[in-house]
Amino acid sequence: MTIQFNDETFRDDYSFHNSDWAIKRFPFPFHEDSYMYAVNMEQHRGGPEGSVYEKRFDVDEHYVSEMRDRAMVLADDPLRCQSLPHMTLAGWDLLELIMVSKSEDYPDLFELHRDGDTWRWVNKPLGIDDTFTFLDDTTLPYGPMEYITRQTQGDFCVLDQRDGNLWMDAGMVTTQADWSLDFDIGMNFFEWHAPVPLAHEKGIFVRALKFLLNIQQGAPARRLNWTMTVNPLLDTSPENYHKWGIQKTTLTPENIGAKQHLRVELQTFFRLPRSNGLVFPIRCYLCSFQDLMTMPKWGRRLHRVVRDLPVELATYKGFIDNRPMMLDYLSQFDDGLPTSPGVWPDLETEPPLSR
Amino acid sequence: MSKFEFPPSIKSRPVYGTLEARQGKAHLMIADAEGAEAILRIATPDLMAKTHIIYIPRGAGFADQLRALNPAQFYEGPSYAASVQRIRRVLQDAHMGLQVYLTGTEGLMGQAQNEAMQAGIPHTAIQTEHRGSVARRMQCVHCKGITEDVETDPFQCSHCGLNLFVRDHYSRRLAAYQGVCIDAEDPGNVPAPKGIYE
């Protein structure tokens, strides 16, 4: 299908919206009625047609507006994109991975023409047509990682692999769930995960790192993570927390359905061929509570998950104060009927709300 | 002299050990304030004959005692900032096998450790021992300004004036803890400051 790109904002007047198509393909992250951290990783080898899992780098109706928002964040704060000196080769690896994947997966939107080291990249939605020399930094307007991630939805962490660990030595981070690349750059897997509650004790990070170190080229993996955001604000950075934190207090029983968003990150992992680094794209999808409630199964399940989530997680994810109001709202959509296993909405088979 | 026992914390927070005299042809000891006591504890004439001491007293009165150890080289600096060029130079000139000893405040150890790592000293050749003040070097995540010797939580950023909560999350690259606005969701509601470990 051809994508109609929305003209919308993720700040100020928040004109962001999801079409029916986008709601239906929203990556609802709960496969059962409760949630706890786990080593939830699987191969990233496509998925159902039209789903966010189908393509290596999903492009959706928010693409053009998200890239505009990223440019604004970077203009305000260039430190959101950083690369330590030894990471340039990994940046080229990433540029190649994205250009090849997007031109193969979306030939109507992106074209890559390679003639030896002379590459021509055509990005139709953003109106870009650039010719450059592969592996020659001087032929691009930005470093290779910054160049390509200004044109790709989602945040990117580029990890160096050494000493049996992963090191966050480069990244483009403008749509983050409240963590700072500028602070975390140079840290290893256990250090940047230090603030996460409960998961260290459960041995999750030790097992997850082992899995990641063994990811092979051509065999990417993926997982989902989630949190809550008031208003469809992409840039929930600690840098700007003193500006956006107050928005959490603007929820009312009347506006919560429209204002409160479930924020889901589709996280993928790709081995990079020349640098042997690993790239970790973190793609953020937002959906308002009221749009989620159009899927009866999701309504029932979200209520149960939020209700039963351990206090530590609700606190870490930053919605402990708003949880009672969320539950008042969500409980209207939970009639107590059982839900089918798995994340899909199962619209044809799940009964409508019975009250 | 009792040493402060830091409470258990998250994995980004550094842990410090206890200095011990190691074998080696050359030794570099960098200390501030009460860090001098850790050097005095391990000093022997033999060790001192191969040791360069860089000491920043910060008002503590140990300089004469250290000088009396007769180290091969002794430098007394008025501040870390004033000493850092010299530290870099010494590390640059270091030969394989140099043993590095860092002791005193977290800010001193963190910054000097950074210099040593950047100079290519293997981390196995670097020892640390905390002594003296438990104050923290903090980076304001909002304005990026660094404030030295933060003793209370919350504290007011010395650069942008925001009231910051003192996190345990620590960056070795910055040699600093992170400070995050404490009253963003309730402007003006700032608890009375207390000692970080109270």
Ligand code: HEM
């Ligand atoms: C190498 C790739 C990865 C990177 C760069 C990464 C990065 C991060 C960062 C920056 C945070 C925020 C920490 C903070 O509060 O400051 C985080 C949170 C977290 N990460 Fe990772 N991570 C990676 C892989 C994984 C994997 C494989 C797992 C598998 C279990 C995982 C599990 C988690 C969990 C459970 C959280 C807490 C999220 C929440 O509750 O909202 N991460 N990660």
